[in-house]
Amino acid sequence: MSNVISASHLTLAYDNGAKEIIKDASFNIKKGEFVFITGPSGSGKSTLLKSLYGQIRPKEGNLVVGGLDLANAKQSKLQELRTHMGIIFQDYKLVNEWTVAKNVVLPLMIAGYSVDVQNTQAHRLLKHVKLAEHADKFPLELSGGEQQRVGVARALAKNPVVILADEPTGNLDDYSSNVIWDLMENACQQLETTVLVVTHKIPTIFSLPYRHFIIESKGVYEVH
């Protein structure tokens, strides 16, 4: 199977390159793989994830996502790449002035789908994450777990090639966490979506085969 993500001697840094976070990392991730990235706080897990959606550009080395070389990609190409990604944040990053339904269909809105299609999809997605009755509510009217399910529904809205999740269950109780893991497992299994999850702890109950990378002392190592 082809590589969806390919990093070669990748170095990531902040402060105009002065503060290196990841150094000389090389790895490949194939279509349909489920990957956990763990490591101590401040090790660079979130930085690595941000580099995958182009928020941080490589200082050195190569990083290719979905065939796009992120070191040299134009902003417009980067924008296009992001429309094929589903991104999930620990703090949800929902638009609080929009209804739950509108938040969910944001990727469809960006892709220019008609309002009818958006409404149909909003209903389907919210039913999928068991929030159909909350469609017209605003995010702040929901619990943390429910907000994160909205975030997951938004990430799944356009059947993305890759889902990037940054501590998706970090603030959630066990029930909500399990729902989120189930949703991501289903996406990976049924749609062959590549899923990368940055987390402190790999869930104990997880049915899919997965790969596990650990970030330590600026290096990215696969745990076998």
Add this chain to the structure above:
Amino acid sequence: MKFIKNHLMFILPLMAILLGVEFYLVFDRTTDSYEKGLKEGYTMLVVTKKPMELAELQALNAHISSSEKIKRKNIVSEIAKGISVGSRKEILAALPYFYNVGLDSYMHTSRLEKIKKDLEADKNVKKVETFGSSYSSAYRLFSFIKFTLKLFIGFMAVVSLFLIIKQMEIWKYAHKERMQVMEIFGAPLMLRSGVLFKVAIADAFIATFLTSAVFLYIKFQWAANSGIDIMMQKQEELFKLGDMGILLGSALLIVIIAVYSVVFSSKGVQE
């Protein structure tokens, strides 16, 4: 209530700037016609030994636009009342030539002096009278009023710009979250800033409409019934249809600059 307040906080400073622009336009038009009146009403007196054509005077200074010969016979008839015909002829023969000389613009007294010097440099010119003192006081008053109004308009524009910058900070706070989330999911700039543009463009139209309404009221109600001669005479100058286009253009320009400043300063995902 908050919605109305947010709109007013942009509409009012924008209106202040537009009022300034419109005041400037009106003032420019009315002073132009006043300046034209002053210019047309002003002539300097040039006394020459020999008759001189306009072209000869213009060769001495290019600002000369007209010359009117004062009939010497009329002068003689005024100064030689009761004098014999023979003596009148002698006076007429000895009398120099008088011209009322007009200029192409209303200018500072120092430039009048320069014209006087240029004319007096010619051996045929005996004397030039600029009537500088009365001219100077009118010119100074006119310049002072013009300067004061421009200063006031400038001050009003600066204060209003600060208020608009303040409103931009509020916009940034209110729209940043949405624009950043949209950016993460790959929304192009126009889509990200669409809501802000719609709000700001609506405000630009409202501010233009209100400013135009103020001046239309001044033109058709206040000026027409004011009983002030100059207002009634210059009523047409107070607001013209084309002004609405200038006001809308100015408002949209300010809006585009303000919105893009907010959009570009909101780029990048908040940590």
